[in-house]
Amino acid sequence: MAYKNSSKEKEYQKEYRETHKERIRYLKQQWEIKNWPKRLEQKRKWRKTPVAKIIQKRKDAKRYRNLGFVIKFPNIVNEEIDWHHINNEEVVAIPRDLHRLYSGKYHRDNLIYIIKQLY
Secondary structure, three states: OOOOOOHHHHHHHHHHHHHOHHHHHHHHHHHHHHOHHHHHHHHHHHHOOHHHHHHHHHHHHHHHHOOOOEEOOOOOOOOOEEEEEOOOOEEEEEEHHHHHHOOOOOHHHHHHHHHHHHO
């Protein structure tokens, strides 16, 4: 088509999606049924990426404890990390062994000194 990325093409695509909603849904479902092993493998590979792991941590924090997941500082730790909430919204990366060293009621208070030393 001569007007591939123009506003005219966008309008046409929008109108097409609205009028053929059921057909598009049906074709997507058929594709999922036909290609489910391929799609499953794609999902498994994606879940192992660092981006997917952070997204899952965000979801878990929000669902289980009503906490936010805003990364305060970039990760400077070169070993296994845990994301530690310094308040209800912000998290920082700290080494896993230090994070597990302090647990219990005053977990945040005890780890604040380690976080200040790291960052």
